Amino acid sequence: GKEASPTIDIWSVGVIMFQLLSGQHPIVGYSDADFLDKLLSDDKVQSVVRVLPEPSRSKFGLRMACDTANIIDTALEKDPAKRWQSATDMLQSFSHKKDESSYTIFVSYRVVTEAHLAQMLFEELNNTVSPQGRNRVTVYVDSYRLEDGKDWEQGFSKGLCKSLIHMPLISCGMTAPLAGEGTEEEVEPKTKRTKLKGVRSDPIDNCLKEQQIALRLSELKDGPEAKGFQLRKICPIFVGDVHSDGTVGDFWRDGSNGGGGDYPDLVSQPTFEAVDAILSRELGISMGSASQEWTVRRTMERIMAEKGIELHKVQQELEQEQGRAPSAGVTSFLSRYRAEHPELSKKALEKLAFVVSSTKKRIYGIVDQAVAEAKKKARSRAGRPRAARPKATPGAAGAVARAATGAPVLPGVANGNQTALSPENGRLSHSSEETSRLSAERSSEVTRSAMICLTAADSEASLNSWGVNENLASFSPKKP
Numbered sequence: 066g067k068e069a070s071p072t073i074d075i076w077s078v079g080v081i082m083f084q085l086l087s088g089q090h091p092i093v094g095y096s097d098a099d100f101l102d103k104l105l106s107d108d109k110v111q112s113v114v115r116v117l118p119e120p121s122r123s124k125f126g127l128r129m130a131c132d133t134a135n136i137i138d139t140a141l142e143k144d145p146a147k148r149w150q151s152a153t154d155m156l157q158s159f160s161h162k163k164d165e166s167s168y169t170i171f172v173s174y175r176v177v178t179e180a181h182l183a184q185m186l187f188e189e190l191n192n193t194v195s196p197q198g199r200n201r202v203t204v205y206v207d208s209y210r211l212e213d214g215k216d217w218e219q220g221f222s223k224g225l226c227k228s229l230i231h232m233p234l235i236s237c238g239m240t241a242p243l244a245g246e247g248t249e250e251e252v253e254p255k256t257k258r259t260k261l262k263g264v265r266s267d268p269i270d271n272c273l274k275e276q277q278i279a280l281r282l283s284e285l286k287d288g289p290e291a292k293g294f295q296l297r298k299i300c301p302i303f304v305g306d307v308h309s310d311g312t313v314g315d316f317w318r319d320g321s322n323g324g325g326g327d328y329p330d331l332v333s334q335p336t337f338e339a340v341d342a343i344l345s346r347e348l349g350i351s352m353g354s355a356s357q358e359w360t361v362r363r364t365m366e367r368i369m370a371e372k373g374i375e376l377h378k379v380q381q382e383l384e385q386e387q388g389r390a391p392s393a394g395v396t397s398f399l400s401r402y403r404a405e406h407p408e409l410s411k412k413a414l415e416k417l418a419f420v421v422s423s424t425k426k427r428i429y430g431i432v433d434q435a436v437a438e439a440k441k442k443a444r445s446r447a448g449r450p451r452a453a454r455p456k457a458t459p460g461a462a463g464a465v466a467r468a469a470t471g472a473p474v475l476p477g478v479a480n481g482n483q484t485a486l487s488p489e490n491g492r493l494s495h496s497s498e499e500t501s502r503l504s505a506e507r508s509s510e511v512t513r514s515a516m517i518c519l520t521a522a523d524s525e526a527s528l529n530s531w532g533v534n535e536n537l538a539s540f541s542p543k544k545p
Contacts, residue, residue, distance in 0.1 A: 075149050075150075078140060079091075079137050082113075087117055087118070091110045092110060107143060109142075110138070110141040112138050113137050135193050147194075147196050167203070167228070168204065169229050169436075170202065170228060170232050171225045171228035171232065172186055172233075172234065173233035174233070174272075175242075175256060176208075177238060178236060179236055179239065182302075183234060184206065186232075186424075187209055189425055191203060195429040198437070200433060218343070222343045222347055225278055225279065225296075226282070226294045226296075228295060228296060229296065229298070230296075230435050231275075231296060231298070231300070232300050232428075233299075233301050234304055235303050235369065236303075237320065237323075237324045240323045241325075242256055242260055242261065243260075243261050243270060243273055244260065244323035244328050245261045245262040245329060246326065246329040248260065250326075253324065260326070261329060261333050261361055263361060265334055267334070268335065269335045269336050270336050273361065274336050274343075276364055276368050277340045278343060279299055279368075282296040283296060287442070290348070294348060299368065299371045300372070300374065301373035303317075303374070304316060305318075305377050309413060310413050311415070311417045312380065313377045313417065328364075374424050374427055374428070376420055379423055379424055383419060383423055
């Protein structure tokens with residue numbers, strides 16, 4: 066019996082989208098009473114990606130299917146505070162493009178060994194909203210963001226410079242090729258990479274390159290040079306060896322740190338020079354002299370000194386939890402990863418997947434901190450105090466106010482003075498005739514725009530064809 070609010074309309078649109086994609090209602094009950102029990106329970110609504118027909122899954126592609134599922138899952142949160150809070154927020158989430166104007170998280174990883182984890186983090190986090198801070202999360206993973214035919218180095222370097230958080234996956238596969246000191250082994254056997262020894266003949270190592278770029282940007286984040294980039298935090302994820310039962314080892318004790326080798330206390334000149342060239346080209350910034358701060362050993366010490374997430378500790382905390390349902394990203398991840406790693410059982414894979422998925426809460430907290438820090442820095446640069454946030458107008462009056470100011474309003478249903486059922490009120494809440502009249506025209510545009518974004522093969526082209534501007538604050542269909 067709570068007061069109606071715009072989040073009821075968001076719920077209604079989520080139900081419609083779920084049905085259009087899957088052909089079924091998100092909540093299935095054997096009777097009216099069973100339906101209401103499920104609606105009013107605290108159980109999460111099943112993700113649409115779990116019931117998406119295979120033809121649709123293949124047509125949309127994995128990335129688009131998971132992004133769309135995340136958007137609909139957010140709209141169908143039982144707690145109204147966790148849903149999209151406005152139609153504008155929901156529409157912005159449909160604007161996923163290969164190249165965003167900025168990113169929340171840049172995931173750095175060694176492709177040979179951590180591609181599956183990077184892929185899963187993308188599917189779990191991209192186009193989601195942090196529950197507390199209500200900050201939209203966009204993730205840069207090169208396999209998803211780089212465009213065919215474009216220069217890889219320019220693509221990843223721009224992605225890193227436009228990201229708020231640098232998140233390297235630190236594992237044996239990532240560190241072992243960097244630890245070539247004190248060993249006669251020239252090639253790291255798992256990754257087939259030549260080990261770095263801090264000599265002129267060293268190959269350029271892309272993982273080391275990304276760490277040094279992030280560290281240099283972190284050094285300059287509070288100076289005048291920071292106008293050209295967005296980085297505020299470095300948050301490594303430490304990944305120990307994954308055992309056959311799905312248990313993640315302790316990165317610091319199982320040999321993952323450097324693969325048992327030592328990092329050379331020398332500057333690897335080819336990588337250092339490549340980093341200097343990138344920063345000079347992208348931002349007009351120099352790395353300075355090749356000092357001891359940029360040796361391979363010192364680089365890794367600085368990265369690993371940052372406060373991060375240790376997967377083996379996350380797993381220890383989860384050992385007592387039972388009966389958790391896989392999310393959309395976990396479900397799609399398991400089927401692919403099992404085919405690539407037949408030595409791991411389904412149970413072991415689920416165990417591993419839950420660990421990675423369960424880092425979301427911690428990552429959302431880091432995102433909120435970084436966004437708050439970036440906003441504070443922006444206000445400091447502008448020399449103005451923090452503006453007071455306008456008080457939200459509840460209920461139908463709020464919908465009328467938003468419609469009157471030109472903001473999109475999503476009605477519970479498409480015509481007349483109809484009704485919408487959502488879990489927070491447990492009853493039918495009636496929209497006023499005035500609200501329906503003011504929102505009817507915009508509602509059809511919202512629904513049609515969203516549906517085109519869901520079904521078109523090229524979401525960016527679809528948005529352009531509907532005249533959606535860059536920040537999606539307003540839109541209007543173009544005349545044919």
